[in-house]
Amino acid sequence: MSNVLQYQQEGHVVTLTLNEPDRRNPLTGNTAVQEFLEAIGRIEDDRSVRAVIVTGAGTAFSSGGNIRDMERQASGEVAGMEIRQDYRRGIQRLPLALFNLEVPVIAAVNGAAIGAGLDLACMCDIRIASEEARFAESFVKLGIIPGDGGAWLLPRIIGLSRAAELTFTGRMIDAQQALEWNLVSRVVRQQDLLATARGIADEIAANPPHAVRLAKRLLREGMHCRLDTLLEMSAAYQALSHQTADHREAVSAFIEKRPPSFTG
Missing domain, CATH: 1.10.12.10 (Lyase 2-enoyl-coa Hydratase, Chain  A, domain 2)
Structure with a gap:
C-alpha cells in the first residue's frame, strides 16, 4: 500500500490516514479510493479489528475531488458515459464499502472537509472535529453535484432543510456550527483530536x-x-x-x- 493512505493498527484499533498533505488529501486523481477499498477488505478479514479511525495528515481532512480531473472532464475530451462509468467504478464504491463495513468508523476531522471530503466524513458512523475543522458541500460552486452519495448521506445526518442549505449555497461552516447542526458529535482542541478519537475507539473496542x-x-x-x-x-x-x-x-x-x- 502506498503512502496515499496509511494503515496503522494498535491493539484492536486501525487508523487510516490520508497522507497527501501538500495536495490537501484529495480523494481522486490518485489511488486513495482503491487503497480505501483494500484497507476495508483487510479490516473485514481481520477479526481482531474492533474500531477504525479515519483522519487526514497536515491541515486538511480531505479536499475532495482533484481539480485537474475536473478540468479534463470539462474539456469535452471525455464522453459523458465514460465519466459515468468512472464514478461508478471509482469513488462511488467507497460509500458502499464503508456503509457495509460492520466495524464502527470514526472520522477525526482535523481540518477542511470539502465536497467529497465532507461526504467521506458522512460515510463514517461517528464524526468528531478539531476547532480548526471546516465543512462545505461545495460541489455547486464548481457547477457539479454530489456524485458520491452526499445527497443521500447528508440529509440523514443533519436533516433535509440544512442539507439543502449547504448543498445549494456551497457555503462553508465552522466546527461550532457543525456541532450545533449535529454534523459532528463533539469539537475538541486540535492537539486533543486523535487522543479523543482513540478514546472513543477504545471504549467501543472494549465491548463484545x-x-x-x-x-x-x-x-x-x-x-x-x-x-x-x-x-x-x-x-x-x-x-x-x-x-x-x-x-x-x-x-x-x-x-x-x-x-x-x-x-x-
Whole structure:
C-alpha cells in the first residue's frame, strides 16, 4: 500500500490516514479510493479489528475531488458515459464499502472537509472535529453535484432543510456550527483530536465485538427500512447474540461483580 493512505493498527484499533498533505488529501486523481477499498477488505478479514479511525495528515481532512480531473472532464475530451462509468467504478464504491463495513468508523476531522471530503466524513458512523475543522458541500460552486452519495448521506445526518442549505449555497461552516447542526458529535482542541478519537475507539473496542457489529448493522438498516422489518432483524440478531460466549461472559461478570473479558 502506498503512502496515499496509511494503515496503522494498535491493539484492536486501525487508523487510516490520508497522507497527501501538500495536495490537501484529495480523494481522486490518485489511488486513495482503491487503497480505501483494500484497507476495508483487510479490516473485514481481520477479526481482531474492533474500531477504525479515519483522519487526514497536515491541515486538511480531505479536499475532495482533484481539480485537474475536473478540468479534463470539462474539456469535452471525455464522453459523458465514460465519466459515468468512472464514478461508478471509482469513488462511488467507497460509500458502499464503508456503509457495509460492520466495524464502527470514526472520522477525526482535523481540518477542511470539502465536497467529497465532507461526504467521506458522512460515510463514517461517528464524526468528531478539531476547532480548526471546516465543512462545505461545495460541489455547486464548481457547477457539479454530489456524485458520491452526499445527497443521500447528508440529509440523514443533519436533516433535509440544512442539507439543502449547504448543498445549494456551497457555503462553508465552522466546527461550532457543525456541532450545533449535529454534523459532528463533539469539537475538541486540535492537539486533543486523535487522543479523543482513540478514546472513543477504545471504549467501543472494549465491548463484545459481535454485539457492536450487529448493532451497527441495525443502525444502518434502520436508515431506510420499515420498523417491522427492523424488529424482525433485531429478533434474529438477538437470538444469535444470546448464544455467544461473550454474552455469557458479560452476564457472569455482572453477577460476579468483576470486569468482563471479551474474546470475540
